[in-house]
Amino acid sequence: MSAFVALDGVSHAYGGAGGALAVDALSIAVQTGEFAAVVGPSGCGKSTLMKLATGLQFPLKGTVRVAGEAVNKPLKIAGMAFQAPTLLPWRTTLENLLLPLEIVQPHRSELSRRRKEYVARAENLLASVGLRDQGDKYPWELSGGMQQRTSLCRALIHEPQLLMLDEPFAALDAFTREELWCVIRDLHAVRKITVILVTHDLREAVFLADRVFVMSSRPGRILAEKRIEFPRPRDIEVTFTPEFQDIVHELRAHIVKARQ
Amino acid sequence: MNRTAIIVRLSPWLFTIGLLILWEAAVHALHIPTFFLPPPTAVAYAFVEFAGPLARNSWITLETTMIGFALAVGFGLLLGLLVGWSRTIYAGLYPLMIGFNAIPKVAVVPILVLWFGIGFVPAVFTAFLISFFPIVVNVATGLATIEPELEDVLKALGASKLDIMRKVGIPRTLPYFFGSLKIAITLAFVGSVISESVASNYGIGNLMLQAQAQFQVPLIFAGLVALAIEGIAMYAAMAILERRMTGWAQRSGFAQS
Ligand SMILES: Nc1ncnc2c1ncn2[C@@H]1O[C@H](COP(=O)(O)OP(=O)(O)OP(=O)(O)O)[C@@H](O)[C@H]1O
Numbered sequence: 001m002s003a004f005v006a007l008d009g010v011s012h013a014y015g016g017a018g019g020a021l022a023v024d025a026l027s028i029a030v031q032t033g034e035f036a037a038v039v040g041p042s043g044c045g046k047s048t049l050m051k052l053a054t055g056l057q058f059p060l061k062g063t064v065r066v067a068g069e070a071v072n073k074p075l076k077i078a079g080m081a082f083q084a085p086t087l088l089p090w091r092t093t094l095e096n097l098l099l100p101l102e103i104v105q106p107h108r109s110e111l112s113r114r115r116k117e118y119v120a121r122a123e124n125l126l127a128s129v130g131l132r133d134q135g136d137k138y139p140w141e142l143s144g145g146m147q148q149r150t151s152l153c154r155a156l157i158h159e160p161q162l163l164m165l166d167e168p169f170a171a172l173d174a175f176t177r178e179e180l181w182c183v184i185r186d187l188h189a190v191r192k193i194t195v196i197l198v199t200h201d202l203r204e205a206v207f208l209a210d211r212v213f214v215m216s217s218r219p220g221r222i223l224a225e226k227r228i229e230f231p232r233p234r235d236i237e238v239t240f241t242p243e244f245q246d247i248v249h250e251l252r253a254h255i256v257k258a259r260q
Numbered sequence: 261m262n263r264t265a266i267i268v269r270l271s272p273w274l275f276t277i278g279l280l281i282l283w284e285a286a287v288h289a290l291h292i293p294t295f296f297l298p299p300p301t302a303v304a305y306a307f308v309e310f311a312g313p314l315a316r317n318s319w320i321t322l323e324t325t326m327i328g329f330a331l332a333v334g335f336g337l338l339l340g341l342l343v344g345w346s347r348t349i350y351a352g353l354y355p356l357m358i359g360f361n362a363i364p365k366v367a368v369v370p371i372l373v374l375w376f377g378i379g380f381v382p383a384v385f386t387a388f389l390i391s392f393f394p395i396v397v398n399v400a401t402g403l404a405t406i407e408p409e410l411e412d413v414l415k416a417l418g419a420s421k422l423d424i425m426r427k428v429g430i431p432r433t434l435p436y437f438f439g440s441l442k443i444a445i446t447l448a449f450v451g452s453v454i455s456e457s458v459a460s461n462y463g464i465g466n467l468m469l470q471a472q473a474q475f476q477v478p479l480i481f482a483g484l485v486a487l488a489i490e491g492i493a494m495y496a497a498m499a500i501l502e503r504r505m506t507g508w509a510q511r512s513g514f515a516q517s
């Protein structure tokens with residue numbers, strides 16, 4: 001099976017060839033339907049990796065391939081969510097969810113005809129993350145956690161094949177975070193999409209991912225990768241087992257070393 | 261409504277009335293001559309006596325201001341979108357605009373008179389020239405400060421630049437735009453009055469100039485009052501428009517408290 005997302009020997013510097021490298025000789029391959037997590041010290045190039053993989057930045061050296069094709073313009077099959085919810089304050093929650101459908105083809109040209117169907121889809125999605133009947137509210141009438149859920153829904157509404165999450169839960173309290181882990185876990189299980197998650201939370205990475213990649217400090221490379229073998233579906237309880245703790249410890253040691 | 265709320269509500273009126281009483285008292289107590297500083301009662305009297313000319317000229321000033329302002333809105337919006345759209349256009353136009361804005365507009369009036377003769381047209385142009393700049397700057401700022409993450413979200417969906425402009429750029433620029441209208445309308449008003457008092461036979465600016473020549477000091481002050489009323493009314497209209505159009509951007513309690 002060939003990789004769905006493959007970066008091969010990628011180097012990148014912001015501001016052209018003269019700038020300091022953000023990532024250097026970075027190689028990573030994520031299989032179709034796989035859940036990959038990327039951890040590493042702050043500023044090591046994790047967000048850069050996301051931008052390279054989605055065609056928002058282009059590498060100085062090396063190749064980026066997604067779904068078998070070289071990436072030379074922004075991807076159209078990706079859904080993205082960031083640490084900040086980045087919702088549009090002048091649109092209701094539901095209208096925010098419909099935004100991708102106003103842009104991505106073929107939905108874009110079918111939006112006026114199939115609007116009812118799309119609204120129903122958005123409402124189902126909201127219900128699936130525990131936001132039933134909140135669609136008419138404006139984002140600023142929602143709590144931070146609710147906004148983050150909405151942002152997740154927006155990343156999923158056009159049924160992307162690839163979901164890119166850049167520290168999406170970092171600003172949330174521990175309980176909401178765990179709740180959303182389960183939401184993501186279930187979405188991944190149902191839709192079988194490929195997910196790349198950047199996080200600083202090692203428990204989060206180990207709980208959700210099939211494989212965890214550890215990056216070096218800047219310029220970032222992959223230092224280590226760890227396959228997580230816990231059977232799916234995983235329960236939150238698994239995070240309290242000694243085996244789980246051992247893996248978290250092992251990853252932590254890698255990062256501590258990377259920081260030096 | 262409790263007591264504090266009532267007092268807050270009334271305070272603009274109380275302050276105005278207080279100022280007028282103080283003024284009246286000072287003029288009488290210090291025996292200030294009317295041709296130097298007329299008391300409010302004399303100004304009020306002039307206001308009634310010259311109600312006809314005041315109303316006629318106020319109307320002309322209002323018309324001049326509104327036409328110049330409308331031009332400024334159209335042109336300023338267009339230029340602002342252009343400047344916000346492209347870094348090259350921004351880099352090319354910005355120094356020009358700064359230089360242009362630095363010129364005192366009263367210095368431009370003679371040129372306008374040379375081109376268009378005295379009267380209505382130079383006043384409209386002065387109002388336009390003085391008021392379009394804040395609109396351009398605000399619209400361009402709104403576009404330039406789109407959150408990069410949001411841009412990434414849209415780009416990763418395959419959005420074109422035009423899409424990003426339509427879905428995010430323009431809506432998020434609206435509060436900046438409507439905010440700038442409040443400044444622009446006041447400036448437009450300044451522009452038309454300047455031009456009227458330098459080069460016109462109509463308008464409140466001209467009326468005040470004539471009153472000055474005839475030493476009708478209370479009428480000068482009545483002209484000022486007319487200007488103040490017009491200015492407040494236009495500002496209020498823009499503030500209401502702003503509130504109406506961009507309610508989502510005005511949810512902070514800060515300005516309301
Ligand atoms: N737009 C940019 N312009 C210039 N340099 C940038 C830009 N974005 C990131 N960098 C630099 O590239 C390096 C990698 O940044 P990146 O955002 O990928 O780090 P990160 O791993 O996501 O960090 P964090 O965990 O703190 O989010 C950083 O050292 C940063 O200074």
Ligand SMILES: [Mg+2]
Binds near residue numbers: 046047048166
């Ligand atoms: Mg980052």
